Amino acid sequence: VLDRFYVEGGLVPGERFRAQPMLRVERGELAELLTVLGNFVEVWLAKEGHRAPVGINYLEKIQLALAPGLFGAILAGVDCVLVGAGVPGHVPELTRQLTRMRPVSIRLRLEGTEEDYVHTFDPAAVLGRTRLGTDQGCQCGGPGGGQGGRRGGEGSGCRGKPAQDTRQVQDIRITPLAPTARVLQSTTAHPPATPVTGITTPLRRPHVLAIVSLPLLAGYLARDEATVPDGFVIETHGAGGHSAPPRGKWQLDARGEPLYGPRDHPDLAKMAKINIPFWLAGGTAHPQRLAAARALGAAGVQVGSAFALCEESGLQPGLRQALRNRAHAQQLKVRNDPKASPAAFPFKVAEVPGTLSDPVVRTARRRVCDLGYLRAPYRTAGGAIGYRCPAEPEAAYRRKGGSASDTEGRLCLCNGLLATAGLGQRQPRGQDEPPVLTLGQDLDFLSDLSPDGGPYRAIEVVRWLTGTREAARAH
Ligand SMILES: Cc1cc2nc3c(=O)[nH]c(=O)nc-3n(C[C@H](O)[C@H](O)[C@H](O)COP(=O)(O)O)c2cc1C
Incomplete structure (x- = not known):
């Protein structure tokens, strides 16, 4: 990956990021490897x-990326996995299987049909491809390891030294393997029972938190041992990012936003009866709201926006400041x-001028x-699996059987969000991808954390929420 994608010192202005392979059901191994990595x-x-727990958040809807991700x-020893934007009933079992290094079957919903396609992701095969089992520090494959990369070739691509970091990759014991056992290329549904990479399994299983909007879905997932998560995040529709649509038929208000009603408000008494820890998300960033959530039986709150605007966030500093100034x-x-x-x-x-919210x-x-992260698989007229996204060029989407009305108003979140993080692609003719x-x-x-629109740090958010800010100041 270093040989192929890494550019010492960063790209020069106008230089493009190298194209990446996209996830797909066939010949998607390199994209899977990049997703793992x-x-x-x-x-x-x-x-x-630090020693605090770290969680990672996925959209269930991005089906092909979930297992490799x-x-x-x-x-890397993640402590918590949070999954929303879909029904994450399969995630607890998926997590269990992956910690045992077992191949997993992903039932991909083919868009526009009732049909599922079963795709297999084999963790052992991925590690086989990386030669992680060799325990030699340098994993580049020696001379010629850089296949076609800008830094490829003997002596240039490979750092050639054992890893300095003493942290272990989870609790994996990497042992030298017989050369024939190192590479397992097959991703068939009937893999060998024993992993071939020399990894001691099982790996540590992270906690799984399902992000849902209503206790109804939480109750449904809690009913079955296979689908029950370790906890729930009950996210209401004001939260940053994606949110659940209103229940029943979609209606829009005068501003063209979905209209939510009483049925969309979670009944927390019902939630508490399920007897599985839950956190509240969506407009809960306030000490009193945290206290109120706990009084109603929640384990705590999940906060996004307050951290998105703090100094440690991945948002480009200029965009963060623009948001705080406008607010x-x-x-x-x-x-x-x-x-x-x-x-x-x-x-x-x-809505910030110069970003994708701006009609110009x-x-x-x-x-x-x-x-292509948000591409959905579909069955082509010829019976193959194709991929499409309503934010791709309209003509291409229509050629793939998508409807023109579906393309209206869609934003390319893949490019837009990368631009927001300062990694926007530079398209031909000097057009940089705009952020969203x-x-x-x-x-x-x-008003508490940034009364003058100025910067603040993540630790201040935590101290303010937990009531320890004054104590920290006095100290
Ligand atoms: C910039 C930003 C990006 C987010 N991206 C995701 C995401 O990819 N997946 C997800 O489940 N939630 C996402 N969220 C929602 C947060 O995880 C969290 O539930 C939410 O922000 C809490 O509500 P709040 O924004 O009022 O604090 C995002 C929130 C923000 C502010």
Whole structure:
């Protein structure tokens, strides 16, 4: 990966990020490997320098990425896995199987049909491909290890030294293997019973938290041993990012946002009766709301927006500041956009000029699907598996059997969110991908954390919420 994708010192202005392979049911091994590695690295970095638990959050709707992503996170010792945007009933079992390094079957829903397609992800095969089992420090394959990469070739791509970091990859014992056993290429549904990578299993299983909007779904998941998670996040529709649609038929209000009614408010007494820990999310970033949640039986709250605007967040600093300034000037609107997300869930879009919320920016952007994380599989007229996304170029989507009306108002969240994190692709003709900003609709916390629109740190959010801020100041 270093040979192929890493650029020492970063890209020069105007230089493009190298194209990545996309996840798919056939010949998707390299994309799976990158997904494992990307998730591994995110968790590994998040765990550096402290002993507090680290969780990772997935959208169930991104079906092909879930198993490889989860496996990478497990290898890095993730403590908690949170899954929303879909029904995550299969995730507890998926997690169990991956910690045992067993191949998992993913039932992919083929868009527009009642049909499922069973795809197998084999963790042992992925590690076989990385030669993680060799325990030699250098894993590049020696001379010629850099296949076609800009730093490839003998002596240039390989760092050639054993890993300095003494942390172990989870509690894996990596042992040298017989050369023939190192690479397992098969991802068939009938793999050998024993893993071939020399990894001592099982790995540590993270806690699974299902993100749901109502106790009804929580009760349903809690009924069966196979689907019951270790906890629930009850997320209401004001929360940042995606949220559940209103129950029943969708209706829009005068601003074109989904209209939620009393049936969309979670009954927390029912939730408490399920007797599994739960956290409340969506506009809960306030000490009194945390106390109220706990009084109603919640274990705590989940907060997103207050951290998205703090100094440690992955949002580009300029965008963070623009959001705080606009909020301070009482000019920040966050729209619950029913169309924006290709995932078809309502998605909160913060309205900031120069981003994809701006109609001028939106119209000027040429549609392209070059990352493909949100592509959905479908059955082509010829019977093969194809992939499509309603935010891709309209003509291509229609050619793939998608309806024109489905493409209206869709934003490319793949490119937009990467741009928000400062990793936007530079498209031809000097067009940089514009960012898209998501935030919750309740920003009351800013009057306490950032009364003048200025910066604040993550630790201040935690201290303020838990009532330890004054004590820390006095100290
Ligand atoms: C910038 C941002 C990105 C988010 N992305 C996701 C996501 O990818 N998946 C998810 O389940 N929740 C996501 N959320 C929701 C948070 O996990 C959390 O539940 C929510 O922010 C809590 O409500 P609050 O925004 O009012 O604090 C996101 C929130 C923000 C602010």
